[in-house]
Amino acid sequence: MGDVSPPTTPRIALGVDPGTAIVGYAVVSARGDDLSMIACDVITTPARMPLAERFQQIYQGLVEIIGIYHPQEAAIEELFFAKNARTAMTVGQARGVAMLALANGGLPISEYTPKQIKQAVTGYGSAGKEQVGEMVRILLKLPAIPRPDDAADAAAVAICHLHTASILTNSYLKLR
Numbered sequence: 001m002g003d004v005s006p007p008t009t010p011r012i013a014l015g016v017d018p019g020t021a022i023v024g025y026a027v028v029s030a031r032g033d034d035l036s037m038i039a040c041d042v043i044t045t046p047a048r049m050p051l052a053e054r055f056q057q058i059y060q061g062l063v064e065i066i067g068i069y070h071p072q073e074a075a076i077e078e079l080f081f082a083k084n085a086r087t088a089m090t091v092g093q094a095r096g097v098a099m100l101a102l103a104n105g106g107l108p109i110s111e112y113t114p115k116q117i118k119q120a121v122t123g124y125g126s127a128g129k130e131q132v133g134e135m136v137r138i139l140l141k142l143p144a145i146p147r148p149d150d151a152a153d154a155a156a157v158a159i160c161h162l163h164t165a166s167i168l169t170n171s172y173l174k175l176r
Contacts, residue, residue, distance in 0.1 A: 014071035015158025024150030062101035075161030120160035
């Protein structure tokens with residue numbers, strides 16, 4: 001089989017950095033290796049709000065984002081083990097709520113560890129937040145690193161997914 005030409009229609013991925021107080025999200029478009037930012041922000045929930053209502057707000061926020069931007073696929077960061085078990089539990093629950101919103105939106109979901117995301121974006125699995133943010137800025141041709149960090153992290157998740165899925169698809173096509 002000859003060279004595989006880049007797709008003419010862009011792939012649009014929603015990246016999610018889960019949390020309870022702040023959920024980062026980024027909608028990124030890829031046309032071949034050319035990436036561009038469509039949207040990047042956070043969903044915030046008040047600390048005083050009961051946990052169930054915070055989860056509801058996260059769910060509704062993600063459903064709204066899916067309805068506005070119509071991504072074709074989604075990626076979410078896997079939970080790393082926090083020192084505080086209570087925090088890890090609530091973030092895990094928020095992650096489950098986010099995954100439910102993505103699944104109910106009909107999106108295939110890929111999961112990546114923080115190390116995989118850093119490796120895909122910076123080439124170094126132990127990169128710091130500033131390195132990741134700067135590479136997000138460069139890869140998406142942005143004037144500044146997205147803020148807050150959760151938004152930049154979500155953009156890194158989307159970039160990781162688009163690069164990883166692209167490599168896997170191209171490898172598969174070459175094998176056929």
